Amino acid sequence: MKSATTFLMFQGQANEAIHQYQQWFPDLEIKSLSYMENSQQVAMAILDLKNLKIMVNDSVIQHNFTFTPSISIFLECESVEEINHLVAQMLEDGKALMPLDNYGFSKQFAWIEDRFGVSWQLTYN
Structure with a gap:
């Protein structure tokens, strides 16, 4: 490979x-x-x-599918300010699959689907 x-x-x-x-x-x-x-x-x-x-x-071919949240890009943020800033930007015309919060496995975590349908997981520990 x-x-x-x-x-x-x-x-x-x-x-x-x-x-x-x-x-x-x-x-x-x-x-x-x-x-x-x-x-x-x-x-x-x-x-x-x-x-x-x-x-x-x-794609030059129209498909009956798009992105799925099952596949996401995982981002480890360096600060609370960074994760807050990115989440706020991504939520503009996007949607929270898991709103920014402390879920136990991360001090701050959010799962956002952006306005294009791409899923992003953001974490800060």
Whole structure:
């Protein structure tokens, strides 16, 4: 096996999602980004978030499925301020699957589905 990578397939919102994630995560690095011909739809993008490689694209085929909360990106925050800030941003047009709280296994934990349907688990201990 050469590598393993998280892959997020959107249906027309990939470019918007990439720009949103850049605002949320100043450390997010776009390694590559190409668009479909005569379009703002993403043919393929490679992102790096704290050494997590994420591939992103817009599917040219319409599917009857989207993201599921069963798969999520897990983020360990460095401070209470950081987790509060990220949760507040993600909740704008998103929804809390588990609101920010102390659940025993974490001093502060939240499970958020962003406005694109991508699930994020955030923790601070």
